[in-house]
Amino acid sequence: MDLQNKTIFITGASRGIGLAMALRFAADGANIVVAAKSDEPHNFLPGTIHDTVTAVEAAGGKGLAIKLDVRNEADINAAIVTAAEHFGGIDILVHNAGAYWLMPTAEFSTKRHDLVFDINERAYFLLAKAAYPYLCQSDNPHILGLAPPLDLNPVWFMNTSAYTVSKFAMSLYTLGWSKEWQAEGIAANTLWPRCGIYTPSAELHGGKELISEFRKPEIMADAAYEIVTSDSREFSGNHCIDDSFLYTRGYTDLEQYSMVPGNALVEDYMVPQDISRPPGVKLTANRLYDFTTGELLAGAKVGSINKSKLDKK
Numbered sequence: 001m002d003l004q005n006k007t008i009f010i011t012g013a014s015r016g017i018g019l020a021m022a023l024r025f026a027a028d029g030a031n032i033v034v035a036a037k038s039d040e041p042h043n044f045l046p047g048t049i050h051d052t053v054t055a056v057e058a059a060g061g062k063g064l065a066i067k068l069d070v071r072n073e074a075d076i077n078a079a080i081v082t083a084a085e086h087f088g089g090i091d092i093l094v095h096n097a098g099a100y101w102l103m104p105t106a107e108f109s110t111k112r113h114d115l116v117f118d119i120n121e122r123a124y125f126l127l128a129k130a131a132y133p134y135l136c137q138s139d140n141p142h143i144l145g146l147a148p149p150l151d152l153n154p155v156w157f158m159n160t161s162a163y164t165v166s167k168f169a170m171s172l173y174t175l176g177w178s179k180e181w182q183a184e185g186i187a188a189n190t191l192w193p194r195c196g197i198y199t200p201s202a203e204l205h206g207g208k209e210l211i212s213e214f215r216k217p218e219i220m221a222d223a224a225y226e227i228v229t230s231d232s233r234e235f236s237g238n239h240c241i242d243d244s245f246l247y248t249r250g251y252t253d254l255e256q257y258s259m260v261p262g263n264a265l266v267e268d269y270m271v272p273q274d275i276s277r278p279p280g281v282k283l284t285a286n287r288l289y290d291f292t293t294g295e296l297l298a299g300a301k302v303g304s305i306n307k308s309k310l311d312k313k
Contacts, residue, residue, distance in 0.1 A: 001140065001229045003028035007087040008228070009080065009131065011070055011123070012097030014038035015047035016199030017146070020217035021094060022052055024225050026061025033083040033090075035068040036097065045200045062087075070097050070123035071115075080130040090134040092142045092228050095124045095170070104159045107303040113162045120147075120166035124173060128188075136184050142228040146220075147171045147190040148270035149239035155294040156270045159302045164270065171239055178237030187232035190239045191223055194277060195265035211259055213266040213284055219257035222246060241271060247278040254278060267291070 003025050010025075012018040014036040022032045034052045041048055053063030064086050066079045084090050099119040101112050124145055135141035147170035148156075156164050170190065177188035196202065196214040203211060223242040226249050227235070243254055255261045264282040273291065277283070288300045296302070 001231070003030040003092075003225075003229060005029060005031065006091040006138075006140075007031040007033065007083065007089055008092040008094060009033040009035060009083050009090050009127075010094045010096055011035050011068065011127065013052050014049050015045060015052075016201060017197060017217045017220045018094075018096040019047060019052055019055070020221035021096065021224050022056050022061075022063075023059050024218070024221035025228075026056040026059040026063070029060050031062045031064070031087045032056045033064050033066060033079075033087070035066045035070075035079055035083075037067065037069055039065075039067040047200070070095075070127070071118040073126050076123070076126045077130050080127070080134070084134045089137055090131050091138040091140065092144070093127055093131045093135065094144045094146075094224065094228075095127055096146050097123065098146060099163075099166075101163055102160045102302060103162075104303045105161050108162050116163050116166045117169075120163075121169040121173075124170045128173070128177060132181070132186075135181075135186050140232045141184070141186045142230075142232055143174070143177060143186065143188040144224060144227055145170045145174055145188075145190045146192065147174065147239075148192040149190070149241065149272050149275065150175070151270065151272040153272070153291070155289055155291055158289070158294055160269075167270070174239070175237055182236070185233045187230070187236035189227050189236060191220065191227060191242060191245075192240070192270065193220055193242050193268050194244070194271050194281070195268055195283070197268075198259055210266055210287075212263055214259045215257045215265060216259060219243065219246070219254070222251065241275050243278050243281060244275055252278075254281060 008025050013022045013034045034049045036049050038048045049065035053065045056063035068079045099116045147167045150171050174188045174190050198214040219242050264284040267283045
């Protein structure tokens with residue numbers, strides 16, 4: 001099953017993972033709805049929705065740029081209608097846009113809390129609700145959210161509870177929709193990276209020193225492709241880790257995705273320890289926590305909390 005003439009609505013596709021997904025889907029001749037805020041060039045980050053449409057069409061697909069702030073319900077509803085009218089329906093919804101903020105609860109502002117919930121949890125709910133009538137008309141409808149597997153390791157909630165809960169809410173919605181909309185044949189799945197993924201935003205906020213331990217966004221694009229080309233009535237309710245999932249689909253050359261082939265990779269947050277990595281995947285030590293004990297590691301800082309202060313107590 002391929003994506004020829006399928007219409008795929010992707011949020012946050014002006015750069016990074018969303019752009020990589022758009023291009024992977026376009027290679028099949030898909031219709032790509034590029035929905036993001038980046039209508040004009042950003043001061044620090046490359047890419048606009050119009051740039052992505054140009055790249056999509058060069059890759060063999062058809063594109064539609066829609067300026068969208070996913071915090072606005074009316075704008076979401078209008079964008080879904082515009083996309084469906086332009087391409088004659090919607091087959092796949094991908095909520096790639098996301099907000100990330102790592103901060104202890106006592107220091108986490110209400111404004112920042114509302115931002116991560118509005119962009120992660122609330123937008124996912126509103127997008128799925130708006131797209132539902134059109135997905136019901138598709139012969140292989142999919143909803144895909146970028147969210148982690150459900151894992152109640154308390155470490156994931158330490159010093160980042162608002163962000164973690166906003167992402168886990170997406171995973172819970174996905175689990176519910178996989179049953180709620182089973183009769184309609186709508187698949188709902190999530191996808192999450194095992195390792196850091198290179199994006200312009202990751203470089204801007206995390207610095208260049210970790211890039212050699214990151215993977216390219218194409219690993220997420222290939223994993224997303226394998227998910228949304230699966231039979232929607234047979235593959236639903238799954239929380240996928242990119243490399244483990246791809247390995248089960250016959251992708252054994254995972255080095256192709258490394259920014260520097262052969263390097264060990266920095267492990268991402270909220271990856272359950274019981275999901276084994278594929279053979280040959282090497283990981284570096286996390287820079288923030290011991291993911292088993294929750295101990296803040298040497299040199300790590302989260303908000304006003306740092307390792308040196310803890311050691312003095």
